[in-house]
Amino acid sequence: MAALRGAGAGKQTEACGVVVGNATSGPPRAVRGETHSLVLPQQQCKFFSLTETPEDYTIIVDEEGFLELPSSEHLSVADATWLALNVVSGGGSFSSSQPIGVTKIAKSVIAPLADQNISVFMLSTYQTDFILVRERDLPFVTHTLSSEFTILRVVNGEPVAADNLAITNGFVKPKMVQRPVIHPLSSPSNRFCVTSLDPDTLPTVATLLMDVMFYSSGVKDAMAASDDGGHIRFFSFSLIEGYISLVMDVQTQQRFPSNLLFTSASGELWKMVRIGGQPLGFDECGIVAQISEPLAAADIPAYYISTFKFDHALVPEENINSVVSALKVSQAEKH
Numbered sequence: 001m002a003a004l005r006g007a008g009a010g011k012q013t014e015a016c017g018v019v020v021g022n023a024t025s026g027p028p029r030a031v032r033g034e035t036h037s038l039v040l041p042q043q044q045c046k047f048f049s050l051t052e053t054p055e056d057y058t059i060i061v062d063e064e065g066f067l068e069l070p071s072s073e074h075l076s077v078a079d080a081t082w083l084a085l086n087v088v089s090g091g092g093s094f095s096s097s098q099p100i101g102v103t104k105i106a107k108s109v110i111a112p113l114a115d116q117n118i119s120v121f122m123l124s125t126y127q128t129d130f131i132l133v134r135e136r137d138l139p140f141v142t143h144t145l146s147s148e149f150t151i152l153r154v155v156n157g158e159p160v161a162a163d164n165l166a167i168t169n170g171f172v173k174p175k176m177v178q179r180p181v182i183h184p185l186s187s188p189s190n191r192f193c194v195t196s197l198d199p200d201t202l203p204t205v206a207t208l209l210m211d212v213m214f215y216s217s218g219v220k221d222a223m224a225a226s227d228d229g230g231h232i233r234f235f236s237f238s239l240i241e242g243y244i245s246l247v248m249d250v251q252t253q254q255r256f257p258s259n260l261l262f263t264s265a266s267g268e269l270w271k272m273v274r275i276g277g278q279p280l281g282f283d284e285c286g287i288v289a290q291i292s293e294p295l296a297a298a299d300i301p302a303y304y305i306s307t308f309k310f311d312h313a314l315v316p317e318e319n320i321n322s323v324v325s326a327l328k329v330s331q332a333e334k335h
Contacts, residue, residue, distance in 0.1 A: 047084060049123060049238040051247075051307050052213060058307040060084070060123065060132070076308070082121060082132040085141075102129060102304040102313070106292035108148055114286035116144045122288050122311070124303035125238045125245035126196040126262070132306075182331045183287065184277040187324055188232040190249040192270040192314055194303055196262040197244055205256060212252055213237065234272070234312070236305055247305065247314070270303065271320035273327065275311040287311055294330040295323065 049060040061069070063081065102110070102122060109131065113120055118140050121132035133141050197205070212235060236247040246261070250269065253261065275291060288304060291313050295302050300323060303314040315323045 046242070047240050049125075049236070049240070050213065051236040051305060052233060053307050053310065053312075054233050055309055056307075057213075058309075078308070081135045083135050083138060084123070084130045084132050102288065102292045102302050103296040103300060105129070105131075106289065106296035109145065110289050110292050112144050113141065114289040116140060117285050118144065119285050120288055121306045122304040123238070124194075124305060124314075125240065125243075126194055127240075127243050127245060129304075182290065183275050185324065185327055185331075186274045187320060188230055188234075188272055188274065190231055190234065190251075190272060191317060192234070192247060192249050192272060193253050193261075193263060193268075194270060194314065195246050195248075195253070197246070197260050198262075199239075199242055199244055201260050202244065205260060208255060209237065212248075212255065232274075247303070269317045270314040271317050273313045273315065273320075273323060275313065276309070290331075291327065294326045298322070298326055 046065075047060065047062040048065055049058075051058045059069075060082075069075070102124065110120065113131075113133070118133060118137050123130040123132065202209075234247070234249065235252060236245070238245040273291065275287060288306070288311065291311070292302070292304070295313070295315070300315055300319050305312045305314075
């Protein structure tokens with residue numbers, strides 16, 4: 001596992017090695033500071049996430065889980081192994097934490113990594129927020145964030161100072177890069193909820209989950225996404241270290257027993273901004289920054305879910321019009 005810990009703010013991040021996959025006809029891309037620390041990976045992290053979009057499914061799974069996946073001509077796997085660094089608040093307990101959100105780490109983490117040409121893959125869940133970075137980029141990540149973070153290692157579940165890592169021996173600081181292409185935006189009509197459920201109740205809804213994820217949406221099509229303003233298929237399920245996270249639209253939520261799902265007291269709903277007019281790939285840097293920086297400037301919270309081909313930001317329903325306007329103004333200024 002790897003972690004970031006905010007000594008003063010009570011924020012912590014953890015990470016594991018994961019593999020990113022994509023399937024077209026079946027289930028198959030992290031860190032914040034005030035005074036902070038970065039903790040390096042340890043073994044036995046349990047990490048599984050599946051996100052359905054109109055085009056395909058994206059799976060993020062730890063290496064142990066990846067070895068259990070059957071080989072398939074329909075399965076595409078991203079190159080390299082990724083480390084999932086997660087940000088948690090609330091004194092360091094994963095179970096009692098709340099997501100810090102992509103906008104809160106925009107300036108301290110996402111923008112610096114984008115400026116140093118480090119590609120990231122984002123996954124927000126009900127409990128926390130993850131930034132995935134390629135394992136081979138970890139020295140660049142730690143070097144880039146060294147002014148904000150102290151490097152730690154997790155030992156027996158506790159973060160301790162990591163001495164003599166020698167990760168900077170022969171290290172050449174990457175050159176600052178110009179921010180890349182501005183990608184088109186769309187906002188489907190769906191209203192989404194971000195929720196969870198007790199893992200003990202999972203058998204109760206297992207059949208329903210299987211139906212929602214694999215049998216309710218028909219054949220995947222690379223051209224399946226609707227035009228701006230239309231309804232799209234989107235469903236995300238994560239089971240990470242025993243904690244479940246679900247992102248679904250309100251129509252899908254109504255299929256679940258209401259007493260099983262955890263929601264906020266306010267019952268807040270979210271609208272989506274979809275990023276990309278064509279598959280984004282894994283090498284371009286600055287895509288998350290393109291969205292998170294304007295939202296951070298406007299102090300608007302967001303969940304962010306990257307998938308194999310496109311990125312998705314969820315913002316409070318009442319903010320969607322101002323968010324789309326702000327993002328388009330920001331894009332125009334960069335042209």
